[in-house]
Amino acid sequence: MLMDAAGYRDSLRAYKPRVFVNGSRVESVADEPLLAPGVNAVGVTYEFAHAPEHAAVMTARQGTSGKTVNRMLHIDETSQDLLHKLEAVRLVCRVSGCAQRYLTHDALNGIFQATRRTDDAHGTDYAGRFLAYMHRVQDADLTLGVAMTDAKGDRSKRPGQQANPDSYVHITERRPDGIIIRGTKAIVTGAPYMHEFLVMPCRTHTAEDGACAVCCAVPVDAAGVTIVARPAGRPGEAAAKFSAKYGQSTGVVIFDDVFVPHDRVFLAGEHEEGGFLTTSYATHHRHSCIGARAGFGDLLIGAGALMIQANGLDPERHGHIREAMVELITITESFYACGVASSVYCTHDPAGSVMPDAVFSNIGKLLLATKIYDMHRAAHYVSGGLIVALPGPDEDHNPETQASLSAVLGGRADIPAEQRLEVSRLIEDLTVSHQGGWYSVISLHGGGSPEAMKREIWRNYPVMEKVDLVESLLDRGVAADGRRVSKQPGRCCTTGCETPALIAVK
Amino acid sequence: MLMDAAGYRDSLRAYKPRVFVNGSRVESVADEPLLAPGVNAVGVTYEFAHAPEHAAVMTARQGTSGKTVNRMLHIDETSQDLLHKLEAVRLVCRVSGCAQRYLTHDALNGIFQATRRTDDAHGTDYAGRFLAYMHRVQDADLTLGVAMTDAKGDRSKRPGQQANPDSYVHITERRPDGIIIRGTKAIVTGAPYMHEFLVMPCRTHTAEDGACAVCCAVPVDAAGVTIVARPAGRPGEAAAKFSAKYGQSTGVVIFDDVFVPHDRVFLAGEHEEGGFLTTSYATHHRHSCIGARAGFGDLLIGAGALMIQANGLDPERHGHIREAMVELITITESFYACGVASSVYCTHDPAGSVMPDAVFSNIGKLLLATKIYDMHRAAHYVSGGLIVALPGPDEDHNPETQASLSAVLGGRADIPAEQRLEVSRLIEDLTVSHQGGWYSVISLHGGGSPEAMKREIWRNYPVMEKVDLVESLLDRGVAADGRRVSKQPGRCCTTGCETPALIAVK
Amino acid sequence: MLMDAAGYRDSLRAYKPRVFVNGSRVESVADEPLLAPGVNAVGVTYEFAHAPEHAAVMTARQGTSGKTVNRMLHIDETSQDLLHKLEAVRLVCRVSGCAQRYLTHDALNGIFQATRRTDDAHGTDYAGRFLAYMHRVQDADLTLGVAMTDAKGDRSKRPGQQANPDSYVHITERRPDGIIIRGTKAIVTGAPYMHEFLVMPCRTHTAEDGACAVCCAVPVDAAGVTIVARPAGRPGEAAAKFSAKYGQSTGVVIFDDVFVPHDRVFLAGEHEEGGFLTTSYATHHRHSCIGARAGFGDLLIGAGALMIQANGLDPERHGHIREAMVELITITESFYACGVASSVYCTHDPAGSVMPDAVFSNIGKLLLATKIYDMHRAAHYVSGGLIVALPGPDEDHNPETQASLSAVLGGRADIPAEQRLEVSRLIEDLTVSHQGGWYSVISLHGGGSPEAMKREIWRNYPVMEKVDLVESLLDRGVAADGRRVSKQPGRCCTTGCETPALIAVK
Amino acid sequence: MLMDAAGYRDSLRAYKPRVFVNGSRVESVADEPLLAPGVNAVGVTYEFAHAPEHAAVMTARQGTSGKTVNRMLHIDETSQDLLHKLEAVRLVCRVSGCAQRYLTHDALNGIFQATRRTDDAHGTDYAGRFLAYMHRVQDADLTLGVAMTDAKGDRSKRPGQQANPDSYVHITERRPDGIIIRGTKAIVTGAPYMHEFLVMPCRTHTAEDGACAVCCAVPVDAAGVTIVARPAGRPGEAAAKFSAKYGQSTGVVIFDDVFVPHDRVFLAGEHEEGGFLTTSYATHHRHSCIGARAGFGDLLIGAGALMIQANGLDPERHGHIREAMVELITITESFYACGVASSVYCTHDPAGSVMPDAVFSNIGKLLLATKIYDMHRAAHYVSGGLIVALPGPDEDHNPETQASLSAVLGGRADIPAEQRLEVSRLIEDLTVSHQGGWYSVISLHGGGSPEAMKREIWRNYPVMEKVDLVESLLDRGVAADGRRVSKQPGRCCTTGCETPALIAVK
Secondary structure, X not given: OOOOHHHHHHHHHHOOOEEEEOOEEOOOHHHOHHHHHHHHHHHHHHHHOOOXXXXXXXXXXXXXXXXXXXXXXXXXXXXXXXXXXXXXXXXXXXXXXXXXXXXXXXXHXXXXXXXXXXXXXXXXXXXXXXXXXXXXXXXXXXXXXXEOEEOOOOOOOOHHHOOOHHHOOEEXXXXXOEEEEEEEEEEEEOHHHOOEEEEOOOOOOOHHHHHHOEEEEEEOOOOOEEEEXXXXXXXXXXXXXXXXXXOOOEEEEEEEEEEEEHHHEEEEOOHHXXXXXXXXXXXXXXXXXXXXXXXXXXXXXXXXXXXXXXOOOOOOOOHHHHHHHHHHHHHHHHHHHHHHHHHHOOEEOOOOOEEOOHHHHHHHHHHHHHHHHHHHHHHHHXXXXXXXXOOOHHHHHOOOOHHHHHHHOOOOOOOOHHHHHHHHHHHHHHHOOHHHHHHHHHHHHOOOOHHHHHHHHHHHOOHHHHHHHHHHHHHOOOOOOOOOOOOOOOOOOOOOOOOOOOOOOO | OOOOHHHHHHHHHHOOOEEEXXXXXXXXXXXXXXXXXXXXXXXXXXXXXXXXXXXXXXXXXXXXXXXXXXXHHOOOOOHHHHHHHHHHHHXXXXXXXXXXXXXXXXXXXXXXXXXXXXXXXXXXXXXXXXXXXXXXXXXXXXXXXXXXXXXXXXXXXXXXXXXXXXXXXXXXEEEOOEEEXXXXXXXXXOHHHOOEEEEOOOOOOOHHHHHHOEEEEEEOOOOOEEEEEOOOOOOOOXXXXXXXXXXXXXXXXXXXXXXXXXXXXXXEOOHHHHHHHHHHHHHHHHHHHHHHHHHHHHHHHHHXXXXXXXXXXXXXXXXXXXXXXXXXXXXXXXXXXXXXXXXXXXXXXXXXXXXXXXXXHHXXXXXXXXXXXXXXXXXXXXXXXXXXXXXXXXXXXXXXXXXXXXXHOOOOOOOOHHHHXXXXXXXXXXXXXXXXXXXXXXXXXXXXXXXXXXXXXXXXXXXXXXXXXXXXXXXXXXXXXXXXOOOOOOOOOOOOOOOOOOOOOO | OOOOHHHHHHHHHHOOOEEEEOOEEOOOHHHOHHHXXXXXXXXXXXXXXXXXXXXXXXXXXXXXXXXXXXXXXXXXXXXXXXHHHHXXXXXXXXXXXXXXXXXXXHHHHHHHHHHHHHHHHHOOOHHHXXXXXXXXXXXXXXXXXXXXXXXXXXXXXXXXXXXXXXXXXXXXXXXXXXXXXXXXXXXXXXXXXXXXXXXXXXXOOOHHHHXXXXXXXXXXXXXXXXXXXXXXXXXXXXXXXXXXXXXXXXXXXXXXXXXXXXXXXXXXXXXXXXXXXXXXXXXXXXXXXXXHHHHHHHHXXXXXXXXXXXXXOOOOOOHHHHHHHHHHHHXXXXXXXXXXXXXXXXXXXXXXXXXXXXXXXXXXXXXXXXHHHHHHHXXXXXXXXXXXXXXXXXXXXXXXXXXXXXXXXXXXXXXXXXXXXXXXXXXXXXXXXXXXXXXXXXXXXXXXXXXXXXHHHHHHOOHHHHHHHHHHHHHOOOOOOOOOOOOOOOOOOOOOOOOOOOOOOO | OOOOHHHHHHHHHHOOOEEEEOOEEOOOHHHOHHHHHHHHHHHHHHHHOOOHHHHHHHEEEOOOOOOEEEHHHOOOOOHHHHHHHHHHHHHHHHHHOOOOOHHHHHHHHHHXXXXXXXXXXXXXXXXXXXXXXXXXXXXXXXXXXXXXXXXXXOOOOXXXXXXXXXXXXXXXXXXXXXXXXXXXXEEEEOHHHXXXXXXXXXOOOOHHHHHHOEEEEEEXXXXXXXXXXXXXXXXXXXXXXXXXXXXXXXXXXXXXXXXXXXXXXXXXXXXXXXXHHHHHHHHHHHHHHHHHHHHHHHHHHHHHXXXXXXXXXXXXXXXXXXXXXXXXXXXXXXXXXXXHHHHXXXXXXXXXXXXXXXXXXXXXXXXXXXXXXXXXXXHHHHHOOHHHHOOOHHHHHOOOOHHHHHHHOOOOOOOOHHHHHHHHHHHHHHHOOHHHHHHHHHHHHOOOOHHHHHHHHHHHOOHHHHHHXXXXXXHOOOOOOOOOOOOOOOOOOOOOOOOOOOOOOO
């Protein structure tokens, strides 16, 4: 059953989470204006699954069940799946800014791989439990929040060394029928309007901190769960051309001795596999982030072009304006290309699914994380200073000033001043407001900070293969037949694939 | 008479400007909460002039009168003056974010040069009028707003080609006792809480558009003046650790047939000298901007270091954190160095004052304009994602969540969670809020956009001197005595100074 | 018939071109030491076609003939073909530095498209002639040089305005049996050791300059052809660890009234299609350049890792060294990813072949063009200063110093000093010598300068599609069903493909 | 006595050093063609001291003796001295590429400070010895080489842990009349044509490695000294427009049990002061490097402008060409500005001299080290691809090709082709040849690698002062009087100066 946006909103009424926003208890998430932009943004992922023209990318056939599911809940089986997921994320984020639900996809895929690996290593039965759970989620077309980033406390100390043990979510008790977990996850995207949380470890823990290596599913209104969240976007702000409609909430989620029954537990102390889960989730997630921020790039490119037009400028004649637009395009498409390459050179997991290539995935995320600032700069460059000088929207209806202002604040004569002000406020909303700041910081730190990506790139890159290449050139020169050069036949691609990619005729 | 901050605020009561903010008429600028952060920020420049430890940089002896005046109103006569002004601007902006009043300095210095030049070319008597006016301003210790950026309309058309002639402020009538001006200035920093405006042309106009080449002084409450402004900073926002106290308003100023008597007119149609005025003001202003944004850099550096500490990290051991701090320092101090070099290699104007070297001044402004985005990135990098995930300040007093949150949101055990949250919100305020966005855009476009700086750099750089150097090496090689190499003896510095700089023993 | 490297070298003896290198006539190209590194580098493309492990990428089935041909001579029919060509170019260039022969591929594919288009527009029969010619080339397994970049003379003038008409190759006479061409091509890669030249226009010409819109095939030893070339690599230089073996010659080719029979003429005055040919060639070529420079990146990565090891450093412990290696990897793989994406999102040409996506192809080339300098910087960073301080190889055999030097110039005790010196000289060869300089400049300007790429990116990017997106968000908001948002169903990818890419299961 | 260039060359005949270049013993350094470009480059510093127009910057009054000395041998006493030294270095390097002799200045100033400090701490009498020595050097107008960079062996090990103890120069014996030193310095600039070497430690050593903390002066022909050097520049290469005349040799210097009498020993085991010496030398040297590379920038700017002209382009009309030139200027002048600021905000040493500000000095060096690559890129960008495609100079006299080539290889009609080729070869020489590579690597690693600069920036920056500023804003807000904000009155400049800089009227 594929819900639509209205159905998704209604479905939230079945949950009674304990949610606070701006210091007040939220009675009904589905009806809370401060959260509406977030509900709208997730809603896009439901709505587009019903659009015939988007069906190919927005839905997929789940191999383990044969059912058609929303792309945001699908386990990838092919390069094409990854490419479609990438395109789907870009599609929903270019409309909503950030549709958030791709995190559900990333977690499901990460856990799918990790449960199989854990079972293989420890003889556990997590994979079966998880598959059953996931099928239920797919059938009900739910949205799951990722509760991963622990509060962490003192960054220089391990969990067991923290003054407050609740800085990390951990298992406090193991019962015959399940486990008790306790602690705080500090940054949970979209927390209030999720159906459930997937609790996951945020790093590789040592054996002593094994209690923190826990993965499980918890409904948002389970006993003991408290959500302290920010408003989503800029609800009710008249100047918010975009983020009054679409936005993202971020929440702190406190687990105060929450009971989780066994059929919802997917990892419980296997700390090495917990580390693997962190990495496999991160790889999927960084791949998704690439699509998401490319969608944001689409918004900036379109808005920038409109602003240039309204200002009466022509990129063909004003080289420096074209230059800035080309920079914006180059940044967006070059990190997107890393997502495409990561899809093409994916690796097969023993669980039966595919994982995006880790090097390309991390490079793409690293680029978007650091270059989002350049995207803002380029957007500001082509827009001019008006975006921070324009009087606010209340002024639009001030009879004492409205006529004068709209007479002089227009640009090109054939474009109404209102349209110029509108696009000016859109760019302000996307890049100058706290929503704009959110896009920056979430790009930089969401899914891991740049240092984490650099470590993954280094860890996964086939450096030794390059060393072999150079040694063969140095030590022996290259033989006339050249064939002795490469010790690894077939490794013509450089990112870890074992056979050349096969791509069908277009 | 040097006013202090309280005196400045009181002095505003003597003016009755027609001001609108957020669609409503402001009754008393001095008492308007939405403008208070702006009044506070300008107030710092008054207050510091009374601090003995800052007297050397915050006050100066005005050569034309022999009186001690606020540095923000002084005409520079030496390299040392320029250096002190640069330091003064950094000093007041590191406390207030942006103290705005340095624009008064920049305009006074630009007009001082331009009036002399105009008189020399046209036999006018602007210089004397202006000197008398400026002495009155210095005596009363006023703050003058710079009304320069016209609304502009269609960017591809000249003023005379605009559908609406009021897109540019222009002279509509010349009377025996003065002139009538009309039109709109779109971006006037601090407009509501200025004492007067200095109207200036924003570009070099052609002879046909000579009516736009007008420079004059207009009290903020002159008949026909309307100010439509934004709030200054983030007044009343609990999360605004800094910009609830200090901020900047930006206003649109409409001149609706405003009469200006002759003794306040400093240019009236001399379009070539209008172009010179635009440039000389811009050169002073870009030099000042360097000091201002270095002060902003000081805030980010200090806040970043505090955040790192609160997170329990140590730059000595975490190389990537130190790297980001060094990047922040390097950006800040390398554009500041351009301000220093611009002071050292200043040029003497026939009017008797000095002008910062144009190449270094424009390079410094160009660097800060584009690198402000990297400063934000570095600040975000060292701070972590908490700055956008932290629940708002209303939550601090929510009895249902406060205890749990403060227990887990702390970092290093010996630093209270409140302190960590406080610095986190400060960084959010400075870099993620709309105030942060304002700093970015005003850095990029304030004082001219990057393309304008590049053109000035190219126009002022002694390229031919370098061509001569290379030609002498190519055509003749270098003679044994080497002395024939340089055709311009003494031009060992490369930025247009005619004699080597003389700097006294420290 | 697929030749091997030895066969290729022998095949050159059948040609008697008029070649000058360093002011002297070359008697036999196949035996000339100054050209040997170039012959070796091209030889790698022949040799690898016989290696079973490389067969999938180094050979392909030519659709128009059904024959197996060298990948460097193949007309691409699928995304997979483009991806294999990209991998093949990387493979041969990582061994040879730059194997040059991919230019043949790029020109054949460009002309294949252009001749069909010209025939469609003008009713000519170029396509048939070209197909016959190309099949002969494939059968004989030839290497064709691209004679495209005209001497150009004064850059600000068109061909017809030049003081010397020979600044551009042009048709001087049309005969019943063929044409006469005259003029100079200034930068022809590998000129002396090609079998034939493909003459092509280097820009879109106006109708007046139609005589310059000429494309034809000319054997290197046709009457009237003179080649003035540089040595290939650094032949005979003892310090040249790599480029004494593999290198590239660049030649000026003078066409002094050369007769070309009709069956070798593929464009003769159709100036609009000449512009298309320039662009289609450039798009293929920029795609190939991506693979080539990624191969160069492989060499630097491997050499850098070896140097770090020899110096006794460990990237795990020395964060700044790892950082530089990650930068080198990130640059290389991010422009390579653009080549992959360009392959995936290829477009189908009416001629029956595919063309790499122009946006991704140009972005990839733009990135490598500007970032090759950063690659050198990173390689130098990890290597240390020794690479420019090490005494030359003659010193290795100086009995008076050899023992002392090798005793102290070693690094890690378990790695012989000789090995350290060897890799140090390799990096010097690749990045500090004139060969290193060649890699920089050819990356920057080869296949068009950065400005040309920026114009192509702008011209091909679907900006209006983004404008539509933003307008739909602004004007109408997004409807609940979301489907009205995109006016172009299926355009979820953003680079001009009309249907989503289809990629087979890996 | 100030020598001139000819006198300097003659003075080398009085020394008989054991020098090998390219595996052969050099009989007479003064007459060796392979070293002539190096002798010429140093000669410029002698010659310019006699040019009246350069006297102010090229000579100075030595405070300790009252004599006029060459600027390259002078102990700085004022900001103005530092500024003049900076200008002097730029002046001689813009003519010679790199005049090398400023290293003598940097070492003399570093040792001047360190000997005083050592005496104060240990009651030694190094300062007096050194002063006497230095006066002799000034009187004889010598050039001293800096023998600092040890061979180092395994980078991860200390000197005492090395397999070969000679990896670091160290004291092997202390005699009543002096010391014996042994070991290898791996990178000594200009080694063969120096009069003496100043041996200095290259890092801060531990007490165990105290024997490596040695500073002394050794004539180049002292018994036991062997120099194995590279040719200076590109002597005898016809294509080397510049570096056949001016160049730099780099040598390995082997000290094989060399005796140094006490009056030439300035540090002998005081390891802490050895660390100070390393740093103080480095600070002076990085300041000088800024001037040197700015001179190189002058050459590129002039050559680029000439090439643009010869190509028939006009930066006014071709925006992307102007953009690249502005980038080249911006890079050069922004790091030069750091040198200026470092001079202005210098610190006074107890020894009576001044030291450039460490933060600005290190930032300037860091910028030039990493941006030299961008300078090459910009120079290549404006020059076009011809610089690597142009046939070699032997072709200029080939009667069979000369006429044709010069007819077509010209650019603008009114500029002879020869002039275009000449400037093209100049740019090739400066940026594409191994000389160009040398400039890159020596900029990156000379005077310490970027990581060393970053550590110095961090170590010297007044971070705590910024922390205090922010804490005062956070904890207490800013009081109305503002004066309580800064805990450090007068610290308005941010780089460690204790009083505001005083600069005299220009």
